[in-house]
Amino acid sequence: MSDASATQNGPVLAADGTPLKRSLARALRRQKMRALMLIAPLLLFILVSFILPIGDMLYRSVDNKIVQNILPRTVVALADWDSTSGELPSEAVYTALAADMKEAAAAKEHTKVGVRLNYEKPGVASAFRKAGRRAKKFDLEAGGPWKEAFLKIDKKWGDTEVWRTIQTYSPPVTAGYFLNAVDMRVGVDGAEMRPERERIYMALLKRTLWMSLLITGSCILLAYPVAWLLANLPMRSANMLMILVLLPFWTSLLVRTSAWKILLQQQGVINDLLVWVGLVPDDARLQIINNQFGTIVAMTHILLPFMILPMYSVMQTINPSYLRAAKSLGATNWTAFWRVYFPQTVPGIGAGSILVFILAIGYYITPALVGGTKGTFISNQIAFHISTSLNWGLAAALGAILLVVVLVLYWAYDKIVGIDNVKLG
Amino acid sequence: MSLPTYATTGQRIWYYTFRVLCGLIFFFLIAPIAVVIPLSFNAQDFFTFTPEMLRLDPDGFSLKHYRDFFGNPDWQQALGNSVKIAPVATIISVSLGTLAAIGLSQPHVPARRAIMAILISPMIVPLIISAAGMYFFYSKIGLSGTYWGVVLAHAALGIPFVIITVTATLVGFDHSLTRAAANMGADPVTTFFKVQMPLILPGVISGGLFAFITSFDEVVVVIFVGSAKQQTLPWQMFTGLREQISPTILAVATILVVISIALLATVELLRRRSERLRGMSPG
Numbered sequence: 001m002s003d004a005s006a007t008q009n010g011p012v013l014a015a016d017g018t019p020l021k022r023s024l025a026r027a028l029r030r031q032k033m034r035a036l037m038l039i040a041p042l043l044l045f046i047l048v049s050f051i052l053p054i055g056d057m058l059y060r061s062v063d064n065k066i067v068q069n070i071l072p073r074t075v076v077a078l079a080d081w082d083s084t085s086g087e088l089p090s091e092a093v094y095t096a097l098a099a100d101m102k103e104a105a106a107a108k109e110h111t112k113v114g115v116r117l118n119y120e121k122p123g124v125a126s127a128f129r130k131a132g133r134r135a136k137k138f139d140l141e142a143g144g145p146w147k148e149a150f151l152k153i154d155k156k157w158g159d160t161e162v163w164r165t166i167q168t169y170s171p172p173v174t175a176g177y178f179l180n181a182v183d184m185r186v187g188v189d190g191a192e193m194r195p196e197r198e199r200i201y202m203a204l205l206k207r208t209l210w211m212s213l214l215i216t217g218s219c220i221l222l223a224y225p226v227a228w229l230l231a232n233l234p235m236r237s238a239n240m241l242m243i244l245v246l247l248p249f250w251t252s253l254l255v256r257t258s259a260w261k262i263l264l265q266q267q268g269v270i271n272d273l274l275v276w277v278g279l280v281p282d283d284a285r286l287q288i289i290n291n292q293f294g295t296i297v298a299m300t301h302i303l304l305p306f307m308i309l310p311m312y313s314v315m316q317t318i319n320p321s322y323l324r325a326a327k328s329l330g331a332t333n334w335t336a337f338w339r340v341y342f343p344q345t346v347p348g349i350g351a352g353s354i355l356v357f358i359l360a361i362g363y364y365i366t367p368a369l370v371g372g373t374k375g376t377f378i379s380n381q382i383a384f385h386i387s388t389s390l391n392w393g394l395a396a397a398l399g400a401i402l403l404v405v406v407l408v409l410y411w412a413y414d415k416i417v418g419i420d421n422v423k424l425g
Numbered sequence: 426m427s428l429p430t431y432a433t434t435g436q437r438i439w440y441y442t443f444r445v446l447c448g449l450i451f452f453f454l455i456a457p458i459a460v461v462i463p464l465s466f467n468a469q470d471f472f473t474f475t476p477e478m479l480r481l482d483p484d485g486f487s488l489k490h491y492r493d494f495f496g497n498p499d500w501q502q503a504l505g506n507s508v509k510i511a512p513v514a515t516i517i518s519v520s521l522g523t524l525a526a527i528g529l530s531q532p533h534v535p536a537r538r539a540i541m542a543i544l545i546s547p548m549i550v551p552l553i554i555s556a557a558g559m560y561f562f563y564s565k566i567g568l569s570g571t572y573w574g575v576v577l578a579h580a581a582l583g584i585p586f587v588i589i590t591v592t593a594t595l596v597g598f599d600h601s602l603t604r605a606a607a608n609m610g611a612d613p614v615t616t617f618f619k620v621q622m623p624l625i626l627p628g629v630i631s632g633g634l635f636a637f638i639t640s641f642d643e644v645v646v647v648i649f650v651g652s653a654k655q656q657t658l659p660w661q662m663f664t665g666l667r668e669q670i671s672p673t674i675l676a677v678a679t680i681l682v683v684i685s686i687a688l689l690a691t692v693e694l695l696r697r698r699s700e701r702l703r704g705m706s707p708g
Contacts, residue, residue, distance in 0.1 A: 031533050038528025039540060042521040042584065050547050050581040053558035060561060222450050229447045243689070244451050250685040250692075251458055252642040254662045255678040259457040261666060262464065262472045262675070269460060272473050301457060333439075362551020364645050369666050379553040386557055386649065396561075399554045410549045414542060 054403070061396035064174035067166070070113040071100045075170040083164040084188065093163075094146035101135035110135065119391055120176060120185065121165040127156035164188070177397035201381070201398065208378045209405075211296060212360035216307075218300045219356050220349060223307035227348070230308070231315035249305035257366050260298040264289035264370065290372025298370050303359055307352035310417075314348030351417040358409050362402065378402055458682055465490055465675035472672065490676035500673065503661035510572070510647075510657060511640040514579035518636040521580075522587030523629050527621070529588070530595040541588075548585035552645040555582070560649040570652035578646045583636030590635060594628025594699060627699035631692045638688055 014023035068075050073096035081089045104110040114128025131153050143149065150157035168186050169176060176186060183199040184191050193199070226245070230238045248256065263269050266285045274280040288294055318341065326336035364379035371380070378398060385395035428440050468487040469475050477485025494500050525544065529537060547555065559578050560569065568574035598621070606616040622629075644659040651660070658677065665674050 028533060031531060032535055035528045035531035035534045038531075039525045039534070042525035042544065043540060045517075045521055046544060046547070046581060046584065049559075049577045050555065051543065053562035054550065054554065055558075056562045056565070057554070057558035222453070225443065225447050226450050229443075241451065243693070244455050246689055246693075247686065248454050248458060250638065250689045252638075252659065252678075252681045252685065254642065254644060254659045254666075255461065255681050255685075256457060258662065258666055258674055258678055259461045261670070263457055263460065265472060267471075267473060269464075269473050301453065304454060358549060362553060364551070364553045365663065369663070379551060382553050382557060386560065392561070395557060399557050402551060403554050406549060406551060406554075410542075410546075414538075 057396050058400050058403075060392060061177050061400045062173050062175065063393065064116075064169060064176070065172045066113055066116050067170050068172055070104050070109050071097070071166070071170075073097075074100050074166065078163065078167050078170065081163065081167060083160065083167055086160060088147070088158060088160060089163055091145055091147050094150055094157075095144065097150065098135070098138050098143070098146045099140055101131055102138045102140060105132040105135040115390075117165055117169060119180065119394065120169060121162060123156060124162055124165065127154040127162065130154045131157070177393040178400070180394055181397040181401055201378075204376075204378050204381055205401070208361055211292060211375070211377070212357050214296055215299045215303060215360045216353050216357045218296065219304050219307040220353060222300065222304055223311050223352065224345075224349075227308050227311035227315050230312050231318070232320070245305050245308050248301070249309075253302065253365060256302050257298060257369050260294070260301065260366075261289065261370055264294055264297070289370055290375070292371070292375040294370040294372070295367050295375035295377075298366050299360060299363060302366060303356045306355050306359060310351040310355065311345065311348040314345055314351070318344045347417070351413070354409055354413045354416070358406055358413070362406060461675055461678045462682065465672075465679040467672065467675070470672050472670075472675070490672050493671075493673045494676045494680075497673065500658075500661060500677070503656050503658045506655055507641055507658040510575055510579060510655070511637050514576045514583060514640040515633050515637040517576070517580035518583035518587050519629060519633040522584050522632065522636075523591050523625075526588050526591035526595060527617075530592055530598070532600075544588050545585045547582050552582075552643075556646045556649040559646060563650055569650060570655070572655060575647055575651045575655050578650050579640035579643055580636075582643060582646065583639045586635035586639060587629075587632035590632035591625060591628045594625045598624060627695040631695045634688050634692055638685070641684075 012020040014020045016023070074093060077093045077096040078089060081093065101110055104113070110128050110132035111125070114125040114132075117128070118125035131150060134153055156162050175191075179185055179191055181201050183194050183202045185194050186192075230241055230245075233241065265271070266287065266289075268289075270288065271280070271285045274286065275282050280286055288297075322340050322344070323336050326340040327333070331339065361377070362379055363377055364383060367375055367377045368380050368383070371377070379402070382395045382398050382402070385391045385398070428437065432440070463478070464472065464474070466486040466488065467475065467478065468485050468489065475485055479485075528534065529541065534540070555578075559574075563569040563574045563578070568577065602620055602624075603616050606620045607613070611619065642659055644657070644663050647655060647657050647660055648663070651657070658681075662674055662677060665671055
């Protein structure tokens with residue numbers, strides 16, 4: 001009885017005499033710590049090997065230190081120049097440029113900044129190249145006047161537009177790559193659209209989104225009946241048919257893409273079959289590859305399992321007696337389906353659609369192999385800028401835009417479905 | 426859902442039309458993969474069925490594309506690289522991933538949702554973006570063009586699959602078993618290896634197989650992060666398809682399909698075993 005009176009007076013104590021509340025809190029804290037300790041190695045690994053590289057890429061899309069690093073004196077001297085005056089910069093600026101160019105040419109770096117500025121104002125690269133060639137012999141003490149010297153090397157050095165470009169892109173951070181990625185540029189009065197013939201990226205982004213939508217749509221159409229059949233067949237036959245869905249899912253992407261490449265060729269199996277049946281004359285074989293059609297067919301095939309699986313798992317949980325109840329209450333087949341069954345499958349359609357759409361807009365391999373020039377996606381342009389044109393800033397900016405689209409969808413997927421509920425086969 | 430005897434003609438027609446429709450969709454799913462297999466035995470360098478093949482004439486078939494695959498040093502080097510890269514990447518993702526999945530399935534995990542979102546992100550972020558980021562970053566830290574650079578990149582890509590499959594297995598895990606083990610004097614490490622591991626092993630293995638196939642099939646990241654010395658099988662296929670398409674690709678594709686069938690069968694068996702172990706399905 002003395003115990004009971006003790007608890008009434010003071011706080012409840014644990015076995016070791018500490019207050020129970022504190023003891024429980026400590027236990028909970030220890031549990032949390034243990035969980036975090038288990039997760040920490042992987043989290044660290046992912047942060048270093050995956051998140052950091054992506055962060056680095058995102059920084060690259062605004063990074064513009066190159067102009068400041070290679071032309072430090074020019075950037076300072078040019079700061080006071082008024083680009084709207086219509087007059088060329090003063091002799092001091094040209095002198096600074098001469099000094100910068102001599103140093104840059106010695107380090108063979110003058111072409112880098114020329115290439116960088118050429119993205120913004122075509123033609124600048126050659127002016128830098130020509131000036132760099134002479135710059136090695138510049139006599140900074142006795143040479144000059146530098147304005148005339150530069151104008152003699154290349155007329156471009158007398159173009160206020162060139163100087164405006166250097167001035168605009170002298171800060172260490174730029175929005176230029178992003179503006180470029182949405183077909184804009186920095187004009188005299190701030191951001192403006194590029195001329196019509198130079199606009200490519202918005203059209204490409206629209207095409208990527210539109211084709212991904214088409215692919216998602218055709219996946220819904222093809223997956224719905226199959227998922228319904230799988231969900232309503234007896235367990236044994238459903239499992240057998242499930243293998244037909246899972247096999248493509250497990251087969252190498254390259255195998256499936258090469259299969260489509262082989263099937264869709266002009267001398268391929270499908271065209272041969274059509275000619276043999278007589279639907280298509282031999283001299284007018286269908287062009288069904290290296291265009292949008294090829295990309296859509298191949299990608300629908302590749303992404304179809306990602307639509308069937310979530311639909312199937314939702315349809316499995318729908319009680320068939322709802323349909324029977326609707327029919328016994330007088331609904332026609334169509335009404336029973338549309339008003340009773342279909343609304344219950346919407347979560348599955350949503351989950352599958354977001355997943356397929358996310359995967360589709362980032363695709364690179366399949367469009368590159370069967371898309372030709374008209375069926376490529378924004379990913380292909382990113383790859384082009386990384387490995388061929390070497391405009392890494394623009395590649396990073398395009399990547400950042402694509403990443404934002406994907407992350408918004410990912411967030412929506414997490415809200416609607418929950419990432420814990422992703423199922424793999 | 427067989428057809429009841431009292432079904433009307435309309436219902437009958439609809440029933441069979443629907444079946445045919447589904448059959449066509451299944452055909453669409455399987456045919457492109459199935460067609461590669463007979464074509465790989467073509468005696469000619471064509472990508473279509475020759476008249477001899479259609480007549481089932483033995484002269485129309487040969488193993489020459491397979492001989493080419495096994496005899497060509499380029500393909501053999503690519504195969505060797507794939508076999509060297511994928512298992513190591515799998516071991517890294519499985520060991521770290523299993524540990525983290527166990528941590529994530531504890532009852533109290535701070536910021537669980539956010540951590541989960543980060544760990545799953547390599548599966549969601551478009552490969553070209555991962556590849557670009559890794560290309561820039563790994564060349565900064567000297568990993569670009571090295572074996573370990575490719576292995577680390579592939580390990581990161583495989584992790585979401587391990588996390589997903591192992592956490593799914595742990596959902597049905599009875600935590601009183603570990604408490605009972607501790608109660609009888611087992612330390613946490615013994616408890617883990619003797620009690621928890623055998624029960625979640627099917628999930629761990631199928632997660633590992635997913636991670637393996639991810640690395641084995643991966644092509645975008647390896648193109649950017651790797652150098653010619655790390656050229657893998659899919660990379661070789663990709664260049665082959667892009668430049669001059671050679672029928673050897675058909676033989677490689679067939680071999681890869683056989684590997685996928687083996688992996689799929691293993692995963693399915695493991696899944697059923699796991700469900701039986703946890704009493705989720707009667708079979």
